[in-house]
Every structure is written in C-alpha cells, then in structure tokens.
Amino acid sequence: MTVMMTAAERAASKDNLIGFTMPITALLGAILGVLAGKAVGLGLPIGVLTGAVVGAVFAFVLARYFPRKLGRWFAVLTLGLVGFLTGSFGGFVAGAIAGAAIGWCAYWLFTGEYRKGVPPYATTGQVLWHNGFRLICGLIFFFLIAPILTVIPLSFNAQDFFTFTPEMLALDPAGYSLKHYEDFLTNSDWLRPLKNSLIIAPFATMISVSLGTLAAIGLSQSHVPFRQAIMAIMISPMIVPLIISATGMFFFYSQMGLWMESTFGISQSLSGYIKVILAHAALGIPFVIITVTATLVGFDQSLTRAAANMGANPTTTFFRVQMPLILPGVISGGLFAFITSFDEVVVVLFVGAAAQKTLPWQMFTGLREQISPTILAVATILVVISIGLLTTVELLRRRSERLRGMSPG
Amino acid sequence: MTDTSTQPSGPVLAADGTPLKRSLNRALRRQKIRALMLIAPLLLFILITFIWPIAQMLFRSVENQIVSDVLPSTVASLADWDGAEGTTPGDETFYALTQDLMAAVVRKDHTRLGSRLNYETTGISSLFRKSGRKVDDMGEVYTDQFVGLDDAWEDPATWVALMADLRWVAAQSEWDGEGDEPAFRLNADAANALPKTAAAYQTFATTIQIEDNDSPTEEEPWNTVYLALYADLSADASTQVDGAQSELIATAAAEVGSFETEDLRASFVDIDEDWDTHDTWSTIKTYSPDLTNGYFLNAVDLQKTPDGSEWRPENEQIYIELFWRTLLMSFAITASCILLGYPVAWLLANLPMRSANILMILVLLPFWTSLLVRTSAWKVLLQDQGVINSLLVWIGVIADDNRLALINNATGTIIAMTHILLPFMILPLYSVMKTIPPTYLRAAKSLGATNWTAFWRVYFPQSVPGIGAGSILVFILAIGYYITPEIVGGTKGVFISNRIAYHISSSLNWGLAAALGSILLALVLLFYWLYDKIVGIDNVKLGG
Numbered sequence: 001m002t003v004m005m006t007a008a009e010r011a012a013s014k015d016n017l018i019g020f021t022m023p024i025t026a027l028l029g030a031i032l033g034v035l036a037g038k039a040v041g042l043g044l045p046i047g048v049l050t051g052a053v054v055g056a057v058f059a060f061v062l063a064r065y066f067p068r069k070l071g072r073w074f075a076v077l078t079l080g081l082v083g084f085l086t087g088s089f090g091g092f093v094a095g096a097i098a099g100a101a102i103g104w105c106a107y108w109l110f111t112g113e114y115r116k117g118v119p120p121y122a123t124t125g126q127v128l129w130h131n132g133f134r135l136i137c138g139l140i141f142f143f144l145i146a147p148i149l150t151v152i153p154l155s156f157n158a159q160d161f162f163t164f165t166p167e168m169l170a171l172d173p174a175g176y177s178l179k180h181y182e183d184f185l186t187n188s189d190w191l192r193p194l195k196n197s198l199i200i201a202p203f204a205t206m207i208s209v210s211l212g213t214l215a216a217i218g219l220s221q222s223h224v225p226f227r228q229a230i231m232a233i234m235i236s237p238m239i240v241p242l243i244i245s246a247t248g249m250f251f252f253y254s255q256m257g258l259w260m261e262s263t264f265g266i267s268q269s270l271s272g273y274i275k276v277i278l279a280h281a282a283l284g285i286p287f288v289i290i291t292v293t294a295t296l297v298g299f300d301q302s303l304t305r306a307a308a309n310m311g312a313n314p315t316t317t318f319f320r321v322q323m324p325l326i327l328p329g330v331i332s333g334g335l336f337a338f339i340t341s342f343d344e345v346v347v348v349l350f351v352g353a354a355a356q357k358t359l360p361w362q363m364f365t366g367l368r369e370q371i372s373p374t375i376l377a378v379a380t381i382l383v384v385i386s387i388g389l390l391t392t393v394e395l396l397r398r399r400s401e402r403l404r405g406m407s408p409g
Numbered sequence: 410m411t412d413t414s415t416q417p418s419g420p421v422l423a424a425d426g427t428p429l430k431r432s433l434n435r436a437l438r439r440q441k442i443r444a445l446m447l448i449a450p451l452l453l454f455i456l457i458t459f460i461w462p463i464a465q466m467l468f469r470s471v472e473n474q475i476v477s478d479v480l481p482s483t484v485a486s487l488a489d490w491d492g493a494e495g496t497t498p499g500d501e502t503f504y505a506l507t508q509d510l511m512a513a514v515v516r517k518d519h520t521r522l523g524s525r526l527n528y529e530t531t532g533i534s535s536l537f538r539k540s541g542r543k544v545d546d547m548g549e550v551y552t553d554q555f556v557g558l559d560d561a562w563e564d565p566a567t568w569v570a571l572m573a574d575l576r577w578v579a580a581q582s583e584w585d586g587e588g589d590e591p592a593f594r595l596n597a598d599a600a601n602a603l604p605k606t607a608a609a610y611q612t613f614a615t616t617i618q619i620e621d622n623d624s625p626t627e628e629e630p631w632n633t634v635y636l637a638l639y640a641d642l643s644a645d646a647s648t649q650v651d652g653a654q655s656e657l658i659a660t661a662a663a664e665v666g667s668f669e670t671e672d673l674r675a676s677f678v679d680i681d682e683d684w685d686t687h688d689t690w691s692t693i694k695t696y697s698p699d700l701t702n703g704y705f706l707n708a709v710d711l712q713k714t715p716d717g718s719e720w721r722p723e724n725e726q727i728y729i730e731l732f733w734r735t736l737l738m739s740f741a742i743t744a745s746c747i748l749l750g751y752p753v754a755w756l757l758a759n760l761p762m763r764s765a766n767i768l769m770i771l772v773l774l775p776f777w778t779s780l781l782v783r784t785s786a787w788k789v790l791l792q793d794q795g796v797i798n799s800l801l802v803w804i805g806v807i808a809d810d811n812r813l814a815l816i817n818n819a820t821g822t823i824i825a826m827t828h829i830l831l832p833f834m835i836l837p838l839y840s841v842m843k844t845i846p847p848t849y850l851r852a853a854k855s856l857g858a859t860n861w862t863a864f865w866r867v868y869f870p871q872s873v874p875g876i877g878a879g880s881i882l883v884f885i886l887a888i889g890y891y892i893t894p895e896i897v898g899g900t901k902g903v904f905i906s907n908r909i910a911y912h913i914s915s916s917l918n919w920g921l922a923a924a925l926g927s928i929l930l931a932l933v934l935l936f937y938w939l940y941d942k943i944v945g946i947d948n949v950k951l952g953g
Contacts, residue, residue: 038804126860137756140749141771144831147786148778150796154789162789163799211451218447223440230448237459239937241889243906244463244926247913251469251923252462282459285451343779346891350913363781367788367896376789379782386777390770393777 021109022059028105029055032098039094040086054079059106068107075103090170148383155180155376162373180377190374193362199273200348200358201341204280208337211281212288213330217322219289220296231289238286242346249279250350269355276352280344284337291336295329295400328400332393339389463930470923473701476693479522480509482608484697492691497684503673504640507547511633512612514541515620528918529703529713530692536683543680548636550671555635558664561657568634569626571654572599572610581626590624602650603658609637639665704924728908728925735904736932738823739887745827746834746883747876754838754875759847776832784893787825791815791897817899825897830886834879841875874943881940885933905929 033051037044062071076099083095108114115122118130158177159165167175184190215234219227237245253275260271299322307317323330345360352358359378366375423432477484482505490498513519523537555562569578574594581591593614600607613634614625642648642658642665650658677684695713696703703713710726711718720726753772757765775783790796798812807813815821845868853863891906898907905925912922 035804044805129860133752134756137752140753141768143749143828144775145771147783147790147828148775150790151782151786154796161794162792163794163796207454211454215448215451218444221440221444221447223437224444224448225441230452233460234451234455237455239885239933240463241885241906241929241933243889243891243909244466244930244933245459247909247922247926248462248464248466249458250913251465251919252458278458282455285455289451339777339779343781345781346910350910360779360781363785364892364896367781367785375785379779379785382779382782386779386782387774390773390777394773 017060017063017110021063021106022056024109025059025102025106026052026056029053029058029102032101036094036098039091055102058102059110062103062106063110068111071107072100072103075099075106088170090172093171151376151379152383155373155380157373157376160373162376180372180374183372183374184377184381187374190359190362190378193357193359196356197342197359200276200280200356201338203277204284204341205334205338207277207281208284208288209330209334212285212333212337213292213326216289216292216296217318220293220299222301234289235286237283242283242344245283246347246350249347253279253351268353272353272356276348276356276358279347279351280341281337283344283347284340287336287340288330288333291333292326292329295326299325328396332396335389335393339386466923467927467930469920470704470927471700471702472920473696473703474699475522475525476697477699479513479518480506480693480697483509483693487690487694487697490690490694492694495687497687497690500672500674502690503677504636506677507544507636507673508609508612508633510537510540510544511547511631512616514544515616524917525920526692526696528707528916528921529696530688532683533689533692536681536689540677540680540684545632547673547676548632548639548671550669551639552632552635554668555638555661558661559657562635562661563629565626565628565630567654567657568610568630570652571650571658572596572607572614573625581624590618590622593618593625598651602648603638603641605637605641606634609634639668639670643668704920705928707921708924708928728905731903731905731908732928734819735888735906738819738902738904739884741823742826742830742887743834743880743884745823746831747880749827750831750834750838750879751872751876754835754842757835757839758842758845772832772835775828776836780829780892783829784825784896787821787828787893787897788816791821791824816897817902819898819902821897821899822894822902822904825893826887826890829893830883833882833886837878837882838872838875841878842872845871877943878940881936881943885936885940888933888936889929 030048030052033047033049033054034044035047036051037047040047042050058075062075065071066074076096079099079102080092080096083091083093083098085091087094114131115127117134118127122130153168154162154164156176156178157165157168158175158179165175169175218224219231224230257268257271257275260266260274261268266274303321303325304317307321308314312320342358343360344358345364348356348358348361349364352361359382363375363378366372420428420430423429425432483502486502486505487498490496490502510519513522519537519541520534523534526537527534552562561567572595573581574596577591577594584590593611595607595611610625610630613630617623617625617628638661642662648658648662649655674684683689691714701713706713706718708728710721710729712721757768757772760768788795792798793812793814793816795816797815798807801807802809802812815824849867849871850863853867854860858866888904889906890904891910894902894904895907895910898904906929909922909925909929912918912925
C-alpha cells in the first residue's frame with residue numbers, strides 16, 4: 001500500500017528530507033556507529049561521527065536518487081561490502097544488517113509511512129507516542145523471544161563455553177560444531193533420561209486422556225450433582241503448587257512403592273516407573289479436562305440423540321459421532337498432558353529414583369552442577385519439539401472451530 | 410368435546426402407564442447416575458493419588474507419634490514431672506527410659522527418635538546413639554546376682570514357666586517351625602504378682618519374636634528384665650507366686666535386700682552428661698503428645714516450650730523472612746508482568762487479526778517451551794561471563810572487573826520468572842481486551858476526552874478483570890515456584906519452596922517440610938478462592 005501524499009506534503013518533502021529524515025537517520029547511524037567503532041577498534045567519537053555522516057549521506061542519496069527497492073538493496077550491499085573489507089564474513093553480515101536498518105529507516109521516514117497507523121490529523125506528539133509504543137512492544141516481544149533464540153546458536157559452540165566466542169561472532173565456521181549434539185546422542189548420561197522421558201510421558205498421557213475424556217463427557221451432561229465441587233477437585237493438581245504436590249506424593253508413593261513391591265513382588269525399577277507415571281497422570285488431568293470440556297461446550301447434544309434414534313448403541317454413538325467431533329480437543333488436551341509430563345521436574349525429583357531420571361531432571365542437575373553445554377543442545381531440540389507441538393495445537397484449534405461452525409445448531 | 414371434560418383428572422401418564430412425573434424422575438436419575446459413572450474413575454483416581462497424599466501431608470505436619478511409640482513408659486512417667494527449670498525427672502523415669510531404650514535399640518528405633526528430637530534440640534541425636542550402644546549393659550549387675558543365687562535364672566525355660574500363659578505354651582509346643590511363632594502371651598497371675606517384670610518380659614518376648622525371629626523359649630532375657638525383677642522384689646519382699654517357681658521367687662525375694670545396686674541415673678549421666686540437663690528432658694516431655702503444633706511453630710520462627718511458645722533466638726529466625734520474601738518477590742514478578750503484559754496485550758487486541766496471530770506466536774512459543782530450556786537460557790544470559798554482561802562490557806557500559814551481579818540473587822529470579830510467567834499474564838489480558846469494543850474509545854474522544862482520559866476513564870476500567878485474572882494466576886504460580894529460583898536464585902533469591910525441598914531431601918525434617926507446605930497451600934488456596942470469586946474457575950482457558 002502506498003501512502004498518498006497531498007500536494008502540499010510533496011512540496012514540503014524537500015524540507016522533510018533535510019530537516020527530518022536526514023537527522024533521524026544520522027542518529028540511527030551514530031548508534032550503529034558506536035557498535036561498529038567498537039568492533040573495528042576506532043575510538044567512540046570517531047565511530048559516532050562516522051556513523052552519523054554515513055546515516056545522513058545514505059538518507060540523502062537514497063531518498064533523492066533511488067526507487068525504494070533498489071535503494072534498500074544498495075544500502076545493504078554497500079555497507080556489507082565495507083563490513084567485508086574490515087572484518088571478512090562476519091563484518092559483511094554486520095554491515096549488511098546495518099545497511100538494511102538505515103535503508104529501511106530512511107524510506108520509512110521519507111515516505112511518511114511512520115504515520116500510517118494514526119489518523120491524518122494526529123499531532124506530532126501523538127505520532128511519536130504511537131511509534132514509541134510500538135517500539136516498546138517490540139522490545140517486550142524481544143524480551144519474550146530472545147532468550148529462547150539465544151540458546152540455539154550457542155548450542156553449536158565449538159568450545160565448552162556458555163557464551164559466544166570471538167570465532168562465533170566472526171561467523172567463522174571453525175567456531176561452530178555439532179559436538180554437543182553428538183555428545184547428547186552418544187552419552188548414556190543423556191540417552192537414558194531421554195528413554196525414560198519417552199517411556200513415562202506417553203503412558204501418563206494415555207491415563208490422563210482416557211480418564212479425563214470420560215470424565216469431561218460426564219461433566220458436560222445436563223444434570224450432574226456437585227458439578228462445582230467435582231470440577232474443583234479435578235482442577236486441583238493444576239492449582240496446588242508443584243512443590244506441595246511433590247511433597248505429598250513423596251510420602252504417599254514411597255509407601256505405595258513398598259506396598260507394590262511386597263504385595264505383587266514387582267521389581268523396584270518397575271514400581272518406580274509406575275509411581276512416576278501415576279503421579280504425572282494426575283498432573284496432566286486438569287489440562288485434558290479443561291480442553292475437552294471447552295470443546296464439548298460447542299457440541300450439539302441432539303447429534304447423540306439423533307444417532308440413538310437411528311438405532312446406534314451408546315458405544316457406537318460415542319466412537320462414530322461424538323469422538324470425531326471432539327477429537328481436536330482431546331488431542332490438544334493430550335498434547336498439554338504430554339508436555340506437562342515431558343517437562344516436569346519437581347515431582348519426578350521427589351517421587352522417582354535415579355533409575356527413573358528424566359530429561360528435565362538431567363538438565364536440572366546439569367544446570368546446578370554446570371557440567372556441559374550439551375544442555376544447550378538438548379534445549380534446542382526441545383525448542384524445536386515445542387514449535388512442532390505449538391503448530392499442531394494451533395492447527396487443531398482451527399480445525400475444531402471449523403467443525404463447530406459446520407455442525408448444526 | 411364433552412368427552413374430555415368427563416374424563417377423571419388423574420395424573421398424566423407416560424406411554425407405559427406409569428405417571429409421567431415418576432417416569433421423568435426415573436429418567437433424570439438414570440441420567441445422573443450415568444454422568445457420575447463416567448466421572449467416577451477419574452474422581453477416584455484423583456482422590457487417591459492426589460487429594461489423599463496432600464491430606465496425608467497435612468496430617469504429617471502435626472503428627473508426632475514417634476516419641477510415645479518409642480518411649481511409651483518414659484512418656485507415661487514424665488507426666489509426673491512438672492518440668493520446672495533446673496530439675497530433672499526422678500529415678501522412676503530413668504528406670505522407664507532403660508526399659509524403653511533397650512527395646513528401641515533392638516528395633517533400631519532409637520536413632521530415628523534421636524534425629525526427630527534433634528530438630529528441636531541439637532545434640533539429642535548423638536545422645537541417643539551413644540546411649541543406645543551401652544544400654545544393654547545396664548542392669549547387668551542384677552543379672553549376675555540373680556544367676557549367682559540360682560543358675561535357673563539363666564535358663565529361658567524358667568522364665569517361660571514363670572511368665573507365659575499356659576495356652577501360649579501349648580500353642581508354642583504344637584508349632585511346627587513353619588511361618589511365625591505364635592505371639593507370646595503373658596500369664597495373668599505373673600502380671601499381678603510381678604507387674605514390672607511382666608511388662609519388661611512381655612516387651613522382651615514380643616520384640617525378639619518380631620525383630621529377630623527368635624523364641625523366648627530359647628533366649629535368655631535382657632538385663633532389663635532382671636532389673637525389673639529386682640525392682641518388683643525390692644518393692645515388696647513378700648511377693649509370692651504359685652507353681653514350680655514359687656521357691657525360686659521366695660529365695661530371691663529374701664535376698665534382694667542385700668543386693669549390690671546400680672544407680673541408673675548415674676549410669677546414664679556417665680554415658681552422656683546431657684541426661685542430667687533440664688533441656689534434654691523438657692524437649693522429650695514437650696514432644697511427647699501424639700499431635701504437636703511444634704512443626705507449625707517452627708515454621709513461623711517460634712519454638713515450643715513446656716508452657717506454650719516463644720520466639721526463636723534472633724539468629725535462627727529465617728522462615729517469616731522467607732515467607733515475606735516469597736510474597737514480596739511474587740508481587741514484584743506480578744507487577745512487572747502487568748507492566749510488560751499490558752502494552753503487548755493491548756497491541757495484540759487492537760491489531761488486525763492476521764498480524765495479531767503472527768505476533769501471538771511470539772507469546773505462545775515461550776509458553777510452550779520447556780521451563781528448563783527457558784531457565785537454562787536465562788542462566789546463560791545472566792551469568793557473570795554470560796551474554797548480557799559480555800555485551801555490556803564490550804560496548805563499554807561497564808568495566809570488565811565490575812560485571813553486574815544478575816544471577817544468584819533476587820534480580821535473577823525476578824527477571825527469569827517474569828519472562829517465564831509473562832504469557833500467563835498476556836493471555837487472560839488479551840482475551841478480556843478482545844471483548845472491549847474499540848468504538849468506546851472513539852466515542853470518548855469524540856466527546857472531548859483527551860487520549861489519557863479516554864484510556865484511563867473508559868478503557869482501563871474495562872480491562873481490570875483481565876488484570877485481576879492474570880495477576881492472580883501469575884501470583885499463584887510464582888509463589889510456589891521451585892526450579893527457577895533454585896537455579897538462578899542463589900541464596901538471596903530463593904523461595905519458601907526451596908526450603909521445603911531442602912527439608913525433604915537434605916535435612917529430612919519431613920514434619921517441618923509438611924508444615925511449611927501446609928502454610929503455603931493455605932496461602933495459595935486463599936488466592937485461588939479470590940480468583941474464583943473474581944473470575945470463576947470455569948473461565949480458565951489455555952493458549953488463546
């Protein structure tokens with residue numbers, strides 16, 4: 001969308017260029033110049049000065065002589081080249097980023113795009129506030145996402161450090177390696193916890209989903225005595241702080257473990273798994289209840305009556321009519337339960353024994369004792385998994401909304 | 410039409426002839442039962458694996474049976490001691506202590522009791538351990554003298570004949586050695602004539618049967634039984650029993666007057682001087698009831714004394730401060746979440762759907778990312794040689810030798826937990842702001858309100874429910890956090906949960922852990938109740 005400029009504005013654009021776009025772009029250039037000066041080794045004043053001059057010149061040249069797209073590429077390539085000459089590949093990337101920033105800023109200011117979100121009659125103060133507000137929000141989003149994104153490059157560190165090495169900053173391939181991933185995939189200290197997590201989480205999820213779905217269907221019937229109280233009890237594992245649940249379960253499951261071992265004669269390791277699975281199932285149940293009840297709110301009960309009317313027995317009705325419609329809710333509840341168990345540390349720390357050590361537990365010990373940056377590799381893998389889960393849940397939610405829109409009533 | 414008016418006006422009938430009302434009621438009841446049947450499995454599961462453990466934990470915070478279990482007669486005899494400052498209990502109590510401790514040592518209970526009482530008064534643990542090693546020598550002087558009188562006293566059969574119930578003797582002789590020996594039963598006459606001896610022998614017999622799988626018919630009694638016999642006979646020299654042992658008893662009764670005696674108090678004090686202190690005994694007496702509020706008093710920096718409670722010494726008071734810190738830091742985290750979450754939620758609610766959905770991913774991704782991943786990310790970012798400090802040093806804002814202490818203190822905990830809990834603030838705020846029509850703001854402005862007035866008087870009041878919901882959610886979650894403070898909190902940034910975990914896994918003072926947990930639970934339930942009042946639990950939503 002191009003911004004319409006009135007004739008008066010176009011006439012004023014020369015003043016705009018010299019009095020407005022150039023100084024502000026110069027300011028941005030000066031800020032970038034501080035960093036550049038620091039990186040190259042010039043003093044602070046020289047860096048600021050050079051940056052400001054570069055910013056002003058670019059603003060002038062781009063606004064005057066280049067169409068938008070070409071101009072931005074020009075800025076990126078020119079500054080990238082300058083960067084490359086001073087600091088090889090890493091310099092090129094840094095320069096290109098600076099060029100992109102300056103190019104974008106110059107056009108954004110010059111074409112008046114910065115006023116896009118506010119009405120034409122807004123005062124300067126209002127425009128400033130509007131953009132300042134967006135900047136603040138941008139910084140908050142940065143705060144939200146940056147820690148997670150920082151972990152990813154760090155996990156490819158060739159050194160055993162938890163910080164960026166100079167080689168990494170220069171984007172030197174020698175500074176990167178897959179050795180932490182290799183360690184993760186070959187070291188039994190990490191593989192056994194991974195295996196445990198993959199045993200415990202699915203079983204816990206199955207228990208929570210099967211019991212939770214049934215109960216949610218029961219709760220969504222029209223006449224349920226004590227619905228409030230029952231709901232409160234079922235949600236309670238989510239409300240009670242984990243440390244308290246863990247303390248209670250610690251006492252309970254240590255007795256139950258002994259009881260299982262002496263009564264059924266099962267091995268200590270098996271009873272350990274059963275204990276952790278049951279504990280995690282209890283923690284996952286509120287999530288299943290909440291998501292499935294939310295899905296059932298939109299479920300048209302007359303469909304089950306119609307099915308019964310046509311001669312289907314309750315089991316058939318459930319699996320052929322109700323289940324397909326609430327399946328998205330059930331699956332996303334299951335994913336929540338899965339991630340709860342897969343992520344959980346406190347309860348497994350208290351209830352489980354060393355044989356049931358899960359991935360988060362191993363990460364927790366690693367973080368406390370500072371063993372190795374392999375943790376970062378694991379973290380990266382977990383981030384990728386959570387992106388996958390997020391996408392799935394989001395798609396399921398949309399599908400469920402679509403289905404609900406289609407269902408009659 | 411006259412037909413209908415002549416029909417009797419009875420109840421409306423259903424198809425099968427039953428009154429409609431009853432038929433409907435039956436259908437309703439069936440429906441209710443079916444719903445409850447569907448709910449029942451989960452309800453039972455939660456009640457057994459979650460609610461019951463928590464109830465058990467609550468009970469554990471007041472439970473204190475160990476003292477009266479391990480030292481039953483000592484506790485009984487301590488009732489006679491007034492616990493006055495500077496005094497110790499009478500000889501009777503030391504006699505009871507000898508009897509109790511002997512059985513406890515065989516059951517290996519005395520160390521458990523020692524560590525339990527050690528939470529209250531340091532030194533008691535080693536006191537019990539030391540005494541436990543030597544208690545089996547106590548009363549030996551009597552054993553030797555009884556055996557010196559007659560070798561029959563050394564013979565287990567003498568004792569069985571003297572003490573055992575005849576039915577037990579019969580059952581014991583029929584027992585084929587498979588399974589457990591029949592439990593020892595005392596002869597009522599012996600119990601009448603020699604009460605202390607009978608009690609001591611009963612303890613001896615039961616304990617060795619259970620603990621060592623030994624039979625009283627084969628084992629010589631402990632020295633404490635001879636000690637009890639001496640006590641009985643010396644108290645009443647005219648004691649008589651019927652049967653084959655009457656002569657034996659009569660001889661012994663005549664001789665005890667000239668026996669060499671042992672001062673039990675002196676023997677105990679010889680083992681450890683702490684037995685002669687008022688503190689030791691007053692601790693045992695204070696903690697002798699089966700239920701105690703001692704753990705709760707400890708959890709709020711008080712200590713239990715025989716007549717009520719008093720403040721702990723200044724340098725031992727930690728818990729009130731810790732609770733305060735937990736509350737204050739949770740408030741700080743909630744406040745910073747409001748501060749950061751409000752603008753973002755506003756932006757998301759007011760952007761067009763498409764861009765809002767894309768930005769929403771930036772909120773949901775941290776929400777879905779493992780807690781450990783986010784905590785490790787903050788550890789990487791905040792530590793001394795970490796990314797933030799290195800960046801600041803590189804830019805030149807701070808000197809290399811003067812790096813900011815961002816981790817292992819309250820700052821670290823607040824930063825990391827604000828990041829971790831921020832989505833829990835943004836999501837409820839967003840869902841509330843989504844329902845506020847943007848036209849209200851425009852209307853306010855067209856009526857002449859300034860931007861600020863329009864926001865503060867029109868928009869903000871409507872978004873307050875969202876702030877309330879988000880704040881209470883964040884606060885409840887923050888107050889019980891354990892992992893993040895443990896990793897980035899150091900010593901100054903830890904919460905009460907970390908102390909609970911410490912008592913569970915390191916100091917093993919489970920009662921105190923349970924008491925701290927109960928207080929925390931009460932706090933959370935209070936806030937949860939507020940949440941329910943303000944928002945309603947049915948409105949809990951997850952992920953957009």
